[in-house]
Amino acid sequence: MTTVQTASPHLRVSAAKSSSSPESKQSSSTRIPPPESSAVDDHFFWTYTEEPHRSRRQAIIKAHPEVTKLCGPEPLTKYVVFGVVVTQITCAYLLRNTSILDWRFLVTAYIIGATANQNLFLAIHEISHNLAFRSPLANRLLAIFANLPIGLPYSAAFRPYHLTHHKSLGVTGLDTDLPTAVEAFFLDSLLGKTFFCTFQILFYAVRPMFIYSPPFTSIHLLNLAVQLSFDYALTQYAGSVQPLYYFIASSFLAGSLHPCAGHFIAEHYFFSKVKTGGTESLLELKFKPQAKTEGPSVLDGLSPPETYSYYGPLNILTYNVGLHNEHHDFPAIPWTKLHKLHEIAKEFYEPLPCHRSWVWVIWTFILDKDVGPWCRVKRAQGGRIVGGGSTGKNAPSGRGGEGISAASAGPSGEEGDGWKESEIQC
Ligand SMILES: [Zn+2]
Ligand SMILES: [Zn+2]
Numbered sequence: 001m002t003t004v005q006t007a008s009p010h011l012r013v014s015a016a017k018s019s020s021s022p023e024s025k026q027s028s029s030t031r032i033p034p035p036e037s038s039a040v041d042d043h044f045f046w047t048y049t050e051e052p053h054r055s056r057r058q059a060i061i062k063a064h065p066e067v068t069k070l071c072g073p074e075p076l077t078k079y080v081v082f083g084v085v086v087t088q089i090t091c092a093y094l095l096r097n098t099s100i101l102d103w104r105f106l107v108t109a110y111i112i113g114a115t116a117n118q119n120l121f122l123a124i125h126e127i128s129h130n131l132a133f134r135s136p137l138a139n140r141l142l143a144i145f146a147n148l149p150i151g152l153p154y155s156a157a158f159r160p161y162h163l164t165h166h167k168s169l170g171v172t173g174l175d176t177d178l179p180t181a182v183e184a185f186f187l188d189s190l191l192g193k194t195f196f197c198t199f200q201i202l203f204y205a206v207r208p209m210f211i212y213s214p215p216f217t218s219i220h221l222l223n224l225a226v227q228l229s230f231d232y233a234l235t236q237y238a239g240s241v242q243p244l245y246y247f248i249a250s251s252f253l254a255g256s257l258h259p260c261a262g263h264f265i266a267e268h269y270f271f272s273k274v275k276t277g278g279t280e281s282l283l284e285l286k287f288k289p290q291a292k293t294e295g296p297s298v299l300d301g302l303s304p305p306e307t308y309s310y311y312g313p314l315n316i317l318t319y320n321v322g323l324h325n326e327h328h329d330f331p332a333i334p335w336t337k338l339h340k341l342h343e344i345a346k347e348f349y350e351p352l353p354c355h356r357s358w359v360w361v362i363w364t365f366i367l368d369k370d371v372g373p374w375c376r377v378k379r380a381q382g383g384r385i386v387g388g389g390s391t392g393k394n395a396p397s398g399r400g401g402e403g404i405s406a407a408s409a410g411p412s413g414e415e416g417d418g419w420k421e422s423e424i425q426c
Contacts, residue, residue: 030048030049030303031047032046033046034181040185043374044374044376045270045376045378046377047170047379048379049303051306052306053169053307056329057329060329060330060345063348067333067344067345070330070341071332072334073130073134074131074334074336077127077142078132078133078142081120081132084119084120084149085145085146085148087116088112088113088117088120089149091116092234092238092247093234095108096238096240096242100242100245109253112250113246113247113249113250113253114254114256114258115258116149117149117247117253117254118261118317119260119317120150121150122318122319123146124143124154124155127155128162129331129332140222143155143159144222144226148227148230149250150250150251151250152248153226153227154205156222160385160386163386164384166328166331167383167384168382169306169307169383170268171378172378173211173212174384178376178378179203179373179376183203183207183373184373188372188373192373197257197261197265197362197366198256200256200261201252201254201255202255204255204264231247260314262310262355262359263314263318263321263358265362267324269373269375269376270305270308270375271308271353271364272353273370273375278355279308279353279354279356281350281351281352282311282350282352283351286350303377304375304377305352306377307324307325307328308352308354309324309325309352310322310323310357310358311356312356312358314358320335320338323342326341326349
């Protein structure tokens with residue numbers, strides 16, 4: 001192994017720092033005060049503890065070494081991608097003479113288009129972990145192909161931000177899935193949360209640009225050139241710009257008030273303060289199917305959960321992204337095998353709180369005053385940027401070398417940013 005672990009010296013529980021917590025009256029709590037640099041009154045849950053997935057991964061591998069056999073590319077992915085891309089291009093072409101305000105355009109864009117494009121977002125997510133092919137380059141090219149019906153180039157830009165989300169979960173300034181304090185301050189109201197849920201996709205598209213910029217690579221350039229050429233060719237062939245409008249509308253609705261868009265909020269916002277319950281673990285549901293958690297809970301003093309899974313039927317349309325605890329624990333296991341992982345390591349997953357409906361997630365996020373943009377666990381230190389797409393000599397100093405993908409680290413990896421063998425043993 002050539003990879004060294006030099007760039008994450010802070011991602012450990014710091015006894016010295018946690019002892020300074022003013023809230024140490026709850027000995028089990030890991031909450032610490034927000035960093036002084038916060039521009040507004042900060043209500044995030046700040047902590048020094050390490051993100052939970054790494055230690056659970058190690059515990060699961062110890063208890064069930066056979067889970068590592070689940071890692072590696074899934075050949076089915078490319079066929080699903082091909083089918084969905086063809087479906088979307090067909091719909092776009094058929095709507096070439098239909099006005100954007102026509103109910104047929106809108107209904108198709110919401111029911112087929114948004115679902116298909118959310119599926120493609122999640123195909124690109126899956127592929128970003130090198131889970132469609134063994135060759136990293138083949139994965140990058142498939143992602144660019146999956147990007148076509150999204151209308152705007154995004155697959156290349158998504159990858160480094162997403163791998164960093166894994167490597168630096170909750171780390172402010174690195175994990176671009178986290179709302180900033182300024183966003184949370186302005187959005188923490190019924191109207192603000194409705195606005196956020198309606199325009200979620202724009203937050204995901206724009207926020208990263210304000211956080212940091214990974215290097216612009218030849219893959220970014222190819223993604224841009226292919227997408228613009230495709231958009232141009234399609235509008236020329238159809239003799240109208242409606243197909244492009246259809247793609248953009250599908251992408252917008254996929255990240256708006258749509259059942260599948262619930263996954264964005266379900267994954268990492270904590271719902272532990274919702275008084276009427278709703279996120280009981282599978283274990284609790286087994287024994288108390290109508291569980292309600294009115295009043296104080298023994299869990300109140302603990303760190304809130306950072307990741308929630310959802311095991312419902314919409315996983316079929318979304319590459320099982322609902323199994324998010326499982327995915328963060330083992331990002332090198334493809335979507336088709338996450339249920340198997342859950343089955344093998346049941347005793348680790350059944351006690352965790354989980355969601356039962358993504359529609360409920362959006363509904364509750366907007367209407368319940370106990371959940372909102374402040375409900376995130378944050379870390380001021382640790383983590384690092386990964387997956388910048390650089391190839392060794394171009395790698396930013398101290399940032400290359402390790403990432404969250406299925407390709408093993410080393411010379412065979414296009415970007416040398418696969419799992420460390422000691423960490424994943426795939
Ligand atoms: Zn995540
Ligand atoms: Zn991921």
